[in-house]
Amino acid sequence: MNLFDVYPLQDVTIVRAEGSSVWDDKGCEYLDLYGGHAVISIGHTNPHWVKRIEEQLHKISFYSNSIKIPIQNELAKKLGKVSGKEDYQLFLCNSGAEANENALKLASFYNSRKKVIAFKKSFHGRTSLAVAATDNPNIVAPVNETNNILFLPLNDDFALKGAFNNHLISSVIIEGIQGVGGINEATPEFLRTIRTLCDEHNAVFIADSVQCGYGRTGQFYAHDIAGVNADIYTMAKGMGNGFPVAAISIAPKFTAKHFMLGTTFGGNHLACSAALAVLEVMEEQQLMQNAKSIGAYLISELKNIPGIIAVRGRGLMIGIELPEDKKEVKKNLLTRHSIFTGEAKPNVIRLLPALNIGKTEADKFLSALKAEMLKD
Numbered sequence: 001m002n003l004f005d006v007y008p009l010q011d012v013t014i015v016r017a018e019g020s021s022v023w024d025d026k027g028c029e030y031l032d033l034y035g036g037h038a039v040i041s042i043g044h045t046n047p048h049w050v051k052r053i054e055e056q057l058h059k060i061s062f063y064s065n066s067i068k069i070p071i072q073n074e075l076a077k078k079l080g081k082v083s084g085k086e087d088y089q090l091f092l093c094n095s096g097a098e099a100n101e102n103a104l105k106l107a108s109f110y111n112s113r114k115k116v117i118a119f120k121k122s123f124h125g126r127t128s129l130a131v132a133a134t135d136n137p138n139i140v141a142p143v144n145e146t147n148n149i150l151f152l153p154l155n156d157d158f159a160l161k162g163a164f165n166n167h168l169i170s171s172v173i174i175e176g177i178q179g180v181g182g183i184n185e186a187t188p189e190f191l192r193t194i195r196t197l198c199d200e201h202n203a204v205f206i207a208d209s210v211q212c213g214y215g216r217t218g219q220f221y222a223h224d225i226a227g228v229n230a231d232i233y234t235m236a237k238g239m240g241n242g243f244p245v246a247a248i249s250i251a252p253k254f255t256a257k258h259f260m261l262g263t264t265f266g267g268n269h270l271a272c273s274a275a276l277a278v279l280e281v282m283e284e285q286q287l288m289q290n291a292k293s294i295g296a297y298l299i300s301e302l303k304n305i306p307g308i309i310a311v312r313g314r315g316l317m318i319g320i321e322l323p324e325d326k327k328e329v330k331k332n333l334l335t336r337h338s339i340f341t342g343e344a345k346p347n348v349i350r351l352l353p354a355l356n357i358g359k360t361e362a363d364k365f366l367s368a369l370k371a372e373m374l375k376d
């Protein structure tokens with residue numbers, strides 16, 4: 001059997017990883033500023049994370065959601081505290097798409113409506129409704145097509161108000177900072193307008209925090225910058241530091257009913273121990289503060305590098321837009337400087353490193369990028 005060839009691959013085989021370093025099968029060390037797509041939050045193979053998963057593995061790794069699983073309550077308590085939403089409720093699942101799918105569904109159960117507002121350049125995942133709310137027709141199969149989604153320009157109050165006036169809206173789903181779309185920030189004012197309109201129209205504000213959340217911007221949710229609460233936060237990537245786990249954090253106004261949502265694997269013992277280890281390390285090592293300060297340092301230094309069109313983002317979610325004639329830079333960072341970065345189309349380098357990277361790693365990247373930008 002061959003693999004179903006859906007991923008364009010870089011010619012590298014990573015066999016070992018520690019912190020923000022990864023090594024290939026020839027022993028070459030790389031600096032990982034991509035974090036396996038924003039997944040590695042506390043650093044590869046973090047010792048506390050390994051220990052917690054290992055200890056759990058020897059006790060019990062899985063049982064279905066038909067019994068009491070106290071480690072789920074422990075995780076809910078910790079997540080409530082670290083995210084500053086102690087009165088919210090937790091539903092555990094397995095991936096970002098599944099989190100968004102459940103959030104959109106819960107909103108629709110709540111107000112018995114169908115229309116969803118999403119934004120241009122959004123990415124919300126590949127399951128049925130999540131992909132329908134994703135602004136990329138290439139990945140929407142005919143069976144996913146629906147006229148329940150309205151795509152509006154980001155940060156456009158006028159368009160948003162118009163949509164609320166003309167349709168009965170169930171929910172608004174928005175990334176605090178668009179990741180796949182090229183690191184585009186929702187403004188605090190726009191997030192506050194969403195809050196106001198959702199309140200006025202009994203619609204649900206869904207904060208997709210799958211990529212931009214979990215402390216990456218220096219605040220737990222990127223949307224926190226607006227100083228208002230969303231009704232549902234969705235999260236995944238950084239939550240398990242590589243162990244597949246995702247969740248939605250649900251405001252108190254939603255009442256659960258048995259069988260309303262569900263999953264076989266979501267919230268299993270191993271996933272919860274990985275997620276708890278991440279929050280413990282984040283707290284203990286003050287990783288949100290680190291993300292904020294190293295991110296601010298990187299952004300201010302990047303703005304001084306000649307030839308860059310724009311630097312966008314906050315904390316450790318940074319987009320560097322390059323001119324057309326510098327489109328080889330991302331590849332060169334990997335092949336000449338052994339640095340992994342991410343990308344967004346058309347020509348944006350995306351930095352999504354672990355939240356504990358230090359200044360030395362930031363400086364290594366900055367000098368490599370400067371060297372590449374100065375080359376003819």
Ligand SMILES: Cc1ncc(COP(=O)(O)O)c(C=O)c1O
Pocket residue numbers: 095096097098100123124125126175179180208209210211212236237
């Ligand atoms: C903002 C956002 N939402 C949802 C998803 C989907 O997450 P997953 O790939 O875990 O289903 C992604 C993945 O890149 C994402 O960036």
